[in-house]
Amino acid sequence: MLLALISSTFLFMVLYYVGEEWLDYYFNSSSYMVNMQKPYLESLQQYIKKNGITTKEYKKLNPWIQKNNIYYFSISKERKLIYGVLYNGTFQLDGNAQSNLHRTWQFMDKISFADTDADVFIYVKNVNVYYRYMCIIMVVIAIVTSLLIAFVGNQKIIIQLSRNMDEAEKEKKKEQEEKERLIKSLAHDVRTP
Numbered sequence: 001m002l003l004a005l006i007s008s009t010f011l012f013m014v015l016y017y018v019g020e021e022w023l024d025y026y027f028n029s030s031s032y033m034v035n036m037q038k039p040y041l042e043s044l045q046q047y048i049k050k051n052g053i054t055t056k057e058y059k060k061l062n063p064w065i066q067k068n069n070i071y072y073f074s075i076s077k078e079r080k081l082i083y084g085v086l087y088n089g090t091f092q093l094d095g096n097a098q099s100n101l102h103r104t105w106q107f108m109d110k111i112s113f114a115d116t117d118a119d120v121f122i123y124v125k126n127v128n129v130y131y132r133y134m135c136i137i138m139v140v141i142a143i144v145t146s147l148l149i150a151f152v153g154n155q156k157i158i159i160q161l162s163r164n165m166d167e168a169e170k171e172k173k174k175e176q177e178e179k180e181r182l183i184k185s186l187a188h189d190v191r192t193p
Contacts, residue, residue: 003153008146012138019134027127033107040068040122041109054115058083072123076108082118 027033047053047064058075065073065085074084108119 004146004149007149008142011145012142015138015141016135019138020131023130023134033127034109036124036126037107037109037122040070040124041111041120043068044120044122045111048111048113052114055082055113055118056115069124070122071125072121074108074121075111075118076121077116077118079119 044061044064047061051060053060055075055077061073061083062085072084072086075082108121110117111120
C-alpha cells in the first residue's frame with residue numbers, strides 16, 4: 001500500500017509538471033492569449049475614448065475592470081509600469097503588478113488614452129480553468145494508478161497465500177499418508193509373529 005501511495009504521488013507530480021509546462025507553452029506560444037484579450041481591448045478602448053481617460057487617471061478604469069471581471073490588469077509605457085492591479089475576488093491589490101511586467105510584455109497591446117498611447121495587458125481568469133481541469137485529471141490518474149498498484153500487490157499476496165495453503169495441504173496429505181503407512185506397518189507387525 002505504501003508503494004502505491006509513493007508511486008501515485010510521484011506520478012501525479014511528474015504529470016502535473018509536464019501538464020503545466022505544456023499548458024504554459026501552449027498559452028505563451030499560441031495566439032490564445034491574444035485572441036482572448038481582443039474583445040476586452042476593444043471594449044476598453046471604447047470606454048477610454050467615451051470617458052476621455054488619460055494614463056494618469058487610471059483609477060477611473062476600475063469600474064470597467066470590475067464590470068468585465070478582469071483578474072489582472074496593467075498599463076505600461078516603454079516597459080515601465082504605470083498601473084497594475086490584481087483583483088482577488090471582490091477587492092483589488094494595488095501595486096503588485098511590477099513583478100509580472102516582465103512575463104506579460106509579449107501579450108501587451110497598444111491602447112490610445114486621451115494623453116498618449118500605452119501598453120495594456122488584460123487577463124481574465126478563464127485560463128485558470130484549464131489548469132484546474134488538468135489538476136483534476138492528474139489526481140484521477142494518480143488515484144487509478146494507486147488502486148491498480150494496490151490491486152496488483154494484493155493479487156500477488158493472495159496468489160502467494162494460495163500457494164502456501166496448497167503446499168500446507170500437500171504436506172498434510174503427505175503426513176497423513178505416512179501415518180497410514182506406519183499404522184499399516186505396525187498392524188502388519190502385530191499380526192505377524
